[in-house]
Amino acid sequence: MAFDLTINGQSISLDVDPQMPLLWALRDVVGLTGTKFGCGKALCGACNVNVDGQVVRSCMFPVSAAAGKNVTTIESLSEQGDHPVQVAWRKLNVPQCGYCQSGQIISAAALLERNPNPSDADIDNAMSGNICRCGTYTRIRAAIHRAAEDRS
Amino acid sequence: MSRIEQLSRREFLQRTGKAGGGLVLALTLTSACQPGREDAADASVVAPNVYVNVRDDGVVEIYCHRSEMGQGIRTCLPQIIADEMEANWDRIKLIQALGDEKYGDQNTDGSTSIRQQFDLLRTAGASAREMLIAAAAATWGVPAADCVAREHAIHHAASGKSAGFGDLVSAAADMDVPEDVSFKSPDEYRYIGKSMDIIDGFAMTTGQANYGIDTVLPDMLYASIERCPAVGGTVKSLDDTATKSIAGVTAVLQLPDATSPPLFNPLGGVAVLAENTWAAQQGREALDIEWDYGANAEYDSASYREKLMQTSRDAGRSVLNRGDVEVAFGDAATIHEAEYFAPHLSQAPMEPPAAAARMTDDGGCEVWACTQDPQSAQQTVAGVLGIDKSKVKVNVTLLGGAFGRKSKPDFIAEAAWLAKEAGHPVKVTWTREDDIRHGYLHSVSAQCIKAGLDADGNTTAWRHCTAFPSIGSTFDATATGPSAGELGLGFVDNPYAIPNMRLEAGDATAHLRIGWLRSVCNVYHAFANCSFVDELAYLAGADPKDYLLRLLGPPRHVDPTAEGAEYGNYGQGLDTHPIDTGRIAAVVEEVADMAGWGRELPPGHGLGIAVHRSFLTTVGTVAEVSVSDAGKLVVHELWTAIDAGTVINPDRVKAQMEGAGIFGMSLALHGEITAKGGAVVEGNYDSYPVVRMNEAPAAINVHIMDVDAPPGGVGEPGVPPVAPAIVNAYFAATGNRVRELPLRNAGLA
Numbered sequence: 001m002a003f004d005l006t007i008n009g010q011s012i013s014l015d016v017d018p019q020m021p022l023l024w025a026l027r028d029v030v031g032l033t034g035t036k037f038g039c040g041k042a043l044c045g046a047c048n049v050n051v052d053g054q055v056v057r058s059c060m061f062p063v064s065a066a067a068g069k070n071v072t073t074i075e076s077l078s079e080q081g082d083h084p085v086q087v088a089w090r091k092l093n094v095p096q097c098g099y100c101q102s103g104q105i106i107s108a109a110a111l112l113e114r115n116p117n118p119s120d121a122d123i124d125n126a127m128s129g130n131i132c133r134c135g136t137y138t139r140i141r142a143a144i145h146r147a148a149e150d151r152s
Numbered sequence: 153m154s155r156i157e158q159l160s161r162r163e164f165l166q167r168t169g170k171a172g173g174g175l176v177l178a179l180t181l182t183s184a185c186q187p188g189r190e191d192a193a194d195a196s197v198v199a200p201n202v203y204v205n206v207r208d209d210g211v212v213e214i215y216c217h218r219s220e221m222g223q224g225i226r227t228c229l230p231q232i233i234a235d236e237m238e239a240n241w242d243r244i245k246l247i248q249a250l251g252d253e254k255y256g257d258q259n260t261d262g263s264t265s266i267r268q269q270f271d272l273l274r275t276a277g278a279s280a281r282e283m284l285i286a287a288a289a290a291t292w293g294v295p296a297a298d299c300v301a302r303e304h305a306i307h308h309a310a311s312g313k314s315a316g317f318g319d320l321v322s323a324a325a326d327m328d329v330p331e332d333v334s335f336k337s338p339d340e341y342r343y344i345g346k347s348m349d350i351i352d353g354f355a356m357t358t359g360q361a362n363y364g365i366d367t368v369l370p371d372m373l374y375a376s377i378e379r380c381p382a383v384g385g386t387v388k389s390l391d392d393t394a395t396k397s398i399a400g401v402t403a404v405l406q407l408p409d410a411t412s413p414p415l416f417n418p419l420g421g422v423a424v425l426a427e428n429t430w431a432a433q434q435g436r437e438a439l440d441i442e443w444d445y446g447a448n449a450e451y452d453s454a455s456y457r458e459k460l461m462q463t464s465r466d467a468g469r470s471v472l473n474r475g476d477v478e479v480a481f482g483d484a485a486t487i488h489e490a491e492y493f494a495p496h497l498s499q500a501p502m503e504p505p506a507a508a509a510r511m512t513d514d515g516g517c518e519v520w521a522c523t524q525d526p527q528s529a530q531q532t533v534a535g536v537l538g539i540d541k542s543k544v545k546v547n548v549t550l551l552g553g554a555f556g557r558k559s560k561p562d563f564i565a566e567a568a569w570l571a572k573e574a575g576h577p578v579k580v581t582w583t584r585e586d587d588i589r590h591g592y593l594h595s596v597s598a599q600c601i602k603a604g605l606d607a608d609g610n611t612t613a614w615r616h617c618t619a620f621p622s623i624g625s626t627f628d629a630t631a632t633g634p635s636a637g638e639l640g641l642g643f644v645d646n647p648y649a650i651p652n653m654r655l656e657a658g659d660a661t662a663h664l665r666i667g668w669l670r671s672v673c674n675v676y677h678a679f680a681n682c683s684f685v686d687e688l689a690y691l692a693g694a695d696p697k698d699y700l701l702r703l704l705g706p707p708r709h710v711d712p713t714a715e716g717a718e719y720g721n722y723g724q725g726l727d728t729h730p731i732d733t734g735r736i737a738a739v740v741e742e743v744a745d746m747a748g749w750g751r752e753l754p755p756g757h758g759l760g761i762a763v764h765r766s767f768l769t770t771v772g773t774v775a776e777v778s779v780s781d782a783g784k785l786v787v788h789e790l791w792t793a794i795d796a797g798t799v800i801n802p803d804r805v806k807a808q809m810e811g812a813g814i815f816g817m818s819l820a821l822h823g824e825i826t827a828k829g830g831a832v833v834e835g836n837y838d839s840y841p842v843v844r845m846n847e848a849p850a851a852i853n854v855h856i857m858d859v860d861a862p863p864g865g866v867g868e869p870g871v872p873p874v875a876p877a878i879v880n881a882y883f884a885a886t887g888n889r890v891r892e893l894p895l896r897n898a899g900l901a
Contacts, residue, residue: 001862017399020430028374028428033366036552037429038502039584043837044503074359081358092355093803096222096811098356099363099502099552102173126848131837133502133553134222135814137848139807 003067007032009074010137018064021055023047026073027061034102038131045130049050049073055110057129074102077109077147085109088147096134104130117148155376167320168633168666182438197693203249204233204280209674210304210318212239213279215247217255218265219524220352221558222811223867224804225265227351229273231343231800232266236277238301239317239341246351248539251526251546260491261559261668262722263767263865264571266800267729269336278333288315289404297525306424338798338860347803352550363552364522366507372508373402375570376432377580379421380447380589382830383664384410384580387422391440395424398438405573407566408536413445413629416532416666418838419590425574429581444781446829450507451663453495453596453826453833460598461620468656472644472717475602475652478610480613484604488691492601492680492895495592498840499669503552504587505563509533509570516543518573522551523566529561533568544568556668556813559591568672578811588840593825594665595620597676601684604652609692611703613871617679618643619658623666633659634673636718642677642766642872644717648685649705655717663825670815671868672765677881679893680870682762686880687889696880697744697761698803707734721770730861735795736770739763739857743772743793746855754778757788758885762873767865769796771809773816773873777881779804785882792870797861809854809870816874818842824894841896 007030014025021040026032026049035058038046042057049058050072051126057152064092076084085108088094095101104127111118118126132140194646204214220226226246234244249255257264272785278691281301288294288306294315299308307314326704330593332725338345355361362387367562378384384602403425410420423437481487490730507521517537523529526546534541551558563580570578597620604613620639634657690698696871721729740763744750748757756778763772774791792809799805822841834840875893882900883889 016428017430017434020428024428024430029364029431031368032359033362036503037365037581038504039837040433041584041836041838044502044584044693061826077358079898081354086357089357090349093347093350093353093807095350095356095500096224096807097355097553098222098352099550100359100430101356102359105357121725124848128844131502131842131844133500133815133842134551135843135848136807137814137843137845138810138852140845141848145355 003063005066005069007071008073016063018062021059022049022061022066022071025056026058031105032073032075033035036099036102045103045107046100048081048130050106050108050110055107074106077091077105078152082145083109085112086105086149088143088150091146092139092143094136094139094143100130100132103141104110104132108147110138112148112151116151118144154220157473157639162759165341166252167806169489170201191308204237204276206280206284206317206321207323208318210243210316212244212317213247214244215399217249217258219260219548219551221260221524221554223808224350224801225260225760227348228800231348232273233277235341235343237281238303240304241348243304248548251530251548253527258703259525259559261524261556263710263867266725267768267863267865270798274335276334278335280394282330282333284317284320285658286330287320290327291315291748301431305465341583343504344800345802347801348443355702356660362549363503364520364549364765365503365581367465367508367520367579369508371826372577373425373426373574374427374429374432375567375578375580376429376436376583377407377421377566377586378421378436378439378441379419379586380443380445381589382451383414383419384419384446384448386444386446388442388444390422390607394438394440394821395435397854398431398435400427401435402426403574405570407569413622414626416528416562416565416661417536417568418562422568425570425578433583434677448663449830451827451830453828457493457598460484460596460619461493461567462490462777463660464600464659466658468617468619468658470654471639471657472653472655472712472715474715476504477613477615477652477654477879480652481602483852484612485603485685486691487602488605488688489600489602490684490687490891492599492660492683492891494597494676495823496590496596496664497556497669497819497823498588498825499557500588501553501557503553505558506581507564508577508579509564509567511572515539515541516545517568518545519562519568520547520549521559521563522549522558524551524554524556525561528559532561532565536565536569537572537585555670558592560667585835588825588834592626593667594669594675595623595666595673599680601680601685603688603690605688608693611650611688614648615653615654615659617655617656619660620673620676621660621666625662625666632661633657636672639722640719640721642681642764643673643750644712644719645710645731645765646681647710647731647736647765648703649733650703663830665831665877671727671766671871674764674872675819675875678762679875680766681881682764682873683891684875686760686876686883687766697749698742698764699742701737704737704740707732707737722865728865731765733829735859736763736765739770739772739793739795741853742857743774743791746793746853747774747776747791749774758881758883758886760880760882760884762876762880764872766869768810769794769864769866769869769871773871773877775877775881777878778885783899785821785895787847787849787878790851790874792852792895793855793857795857795859795871796864796866797859798863799856799861799866803831805856805866806854808866810879812870813852813874814843814848815873817847817878820875820878820893821847821895824896
């Protein structure tokens with residue numbers, strides 16, 4: 001069964017099992033590996049992508065639910081990799097292993113869209129679905145504040 | 153330390169060849185250092201080589217032969233080489249090295265990359281520099297001593313001549329490898345000691361960074377493997393009818409049974425191969441397997457715990473003896489005894505084990521893997537396929553976290569075996585449940601400490617017994633107790649100036665695969681030691697920081713071998729890397745100052761302090777905690793002081809301390825792996841929680857001590873003091889002492 005959706009601005013028809021999570025469709029079928037597998041149970045946020053403006057955990061989000069929608073992954077958050085969140089991440093050298101950062105950045109960018117000047121508590125609320133085993137949380141907080149300043 | 157093994161010109165060319173359009177500079181560097189990993193069956197003593205290519209377009213290619221797993225080695229390693237070379241940072245190109253014994257020890261664990269290879273890497277850079285200087289001097293007909301390297305060029309002041317590195321490549325190819333090189337003095341450093349931005353920052357923030365799990369090969373199949381819940385179990389019966397009816401599934405293959413001891417071999421089980429990961433996972437779900445659980449079917453954490461606790465109470469094998477503890481206990485005014493317990497842990501890196509493999513036309517195998525130890529991967533794959541390891545090519549990807557898990561290449565061997573059997577390239581991706589249930593777990597441990605205090609509150613006697621199943625059991629099925637290497641991790645290297653001390657080890661049998669986890673046995677040894685010191689302080693009516701300093705005693709160098717202990721000092725000399733109680737005390741003073749030790753705290757808050765030396769580095773941590781209205785422990789802030797001697801990149805050191813704070817909090821608050829009926833109970837981040845943003849402290853403050861000493865380790869030593877600092881802070885806040893991890897079991901998380 002084929003599903004038509006838009007991924008990073010491109011119309012794509014995916015002929016896959018309707019229950020296949022968007023994560024595996026992106027990684028194994030479309031070939032976009034920037035979105036990561038971490039838990040498969042919507043627990044860690046490594047697989048976060050943006051679907052019609054909402055952050056979803058693609059490891060539990062079936063392709064059939066994405067039909068007709070706009071999916072944005074880390075690969076096209078910005079054209080030149082210069083979204084304020086990405087820039088702030090680099091300014092503060094946030095990543096350690098870097099693996100969870102695609103999902104962290106997707107979550108942070110969405111937070112700033114709805115709350116341009118978040119408090120620490122806002123950040124804690126918005127980002128607690130994203131696990132970083134390296135423990136970059138304090139830098140992520142600082143980088144979100146930095147990105148908020150750079151946007152304003 | 154290190155010496156350069158001089159190569160003849162012919163050997164030099166034979167070993168390296170002259171690369172097209174460039175000079176390949178090869179150095180064979182032999183180190184007297186032993187590898188940090190002391191329990192491996194294949195413990196290698198081969199020393200590292202480091203390669204630098206200078207291209208005639210001026211680009212300096214630097215090979216990173218160590219694995220990047222978040223510690224920043226891909227940034228720090230070129231910092232050292234480029235600095236000694238006087239190469240400009242924007243003219244270097246970093247190349248990740250393949251697994252190859254020509255690089256010497258590539259095993260990225262034990263926090264060894266800088267502490268054991270600083271001089272080797274400097275030598276690599278300095279030799280390149282001297283060859284380019286010699287080339288310029290010969291070209292210009294001037295003495296080499298009058299030439300200097302600066303900013304990617306060689307300069308001769310008297311004549312005003314200058315030549316870029318690239319322009320000297322041809323002439324440099326005729327120069328001998330210098331016999332002796334000198335290093336820059338610290339005031340000449342351009343990159344060493346500077347917080348260079350991480351090299352992979354752009355790739356990691358744009359989704360372009362490639363990890364083992366991201367490998368895609370032409371015609372590749374995706375595999376998911378169902379393994380026996382108990383280690384060493386086997387397939388009794390298999391029905392794969394339902395699996396084969398699932399769209400996209402191409403094959404079901406039963407792997408060879410697990411070996412005993414486990415080594416780094418696959419665990420056996422049944423693999424489902426499919427056109428994508430989802431189909432493979434669905435097919436695996438549909439397998440109908442009956443298992444024979446085998447020899448470990450009875451493993452039960454609750455009953456094992458009782459046995460282990462009893463072992464730690466009983467007299468164990470004496471591994472260090474000073475004075476006479478029994479006499480001292482008899483003379484003591486006060487006796488205090490406490491028991492500590494810490495459970496199995498899983499490394500749980502965000503990227504689960506994953507590897508891709510393809511067979512090559514010459515009967516060899518090429519793999520792409522997130523491995524900490526590519527040579528171990530070569531050897532294990534070769535063993536599983538029955539080919540020579542020279543025919544196994546290991547491409548090292550970025551590692552999405554590792555923490556010790558990825559020094560074991562079992563998952564890579566799975567991919568290789570399946571690629572051979574399937575006649576297709578195969579990628580194996582472990583699920584999170586696979587990772588947590590079938591890994592090489594951090595050891596469960598029990599410890600009993602007894603102390604005697606005199607009437608003035610001085611500790612006069614200390615008897616400490618530790619019991620845990622050994623990592624050695626992974627390599628030797630008959631191993632029953634802590635090895636000397638493990639006892640050197642925060643146990644026999646006890647720094648306290650106590651006149652009577654006896655340290656004992658108790659035997660324990662392993663029923664799961666046991667392996668390294670970030671800072672290894674230091675986790676539980678520091679937990680017990682630093683908690684117990686805090687207990688003694690209160691017993692003596694003293695301030696915990698003051699009492700800790702009292703126990704550390706006068707500045708001196710501690711040598712456990714002088715008191716009968718077998719002690720390896722992490723493979724490096726006690727002369728260059730002493731157990732220096734003066735430096736440890738300085739760290740205590742510094743971190744106490746940072747945290748405002750003794751200040752008036754908000755109601756309900758407490759401060760706790762702990763200090764621990766591991767991997768040749770001392771880290772002191774202070775935690776400020778309180779208990780929320782809901783009864784949960786809140787860690788408000790952490791302060792960390794680190795004495796790692798010379799540091800290469802202060803920002804990466806700070807990042808490691810920040811990360812260690814969170815990693816230490818995770819194991820203090822949440823981390824626990826248990827087994828029932830031989831099988832691990834926990835499976836994902838719901839049942840094996842780790843610290844999230846909402847639990848992260850408001851700040852993790854880090855101070856790097858300015859110490860002129862050789863480098864110590866950085867990746868691991870930040871972890872051990874965190875849990876005891878938190879537990880001590882909890883006591884300061886509430887008067888309640890917790891002697892068992894994780895605090896979740898006391899309802900505190």
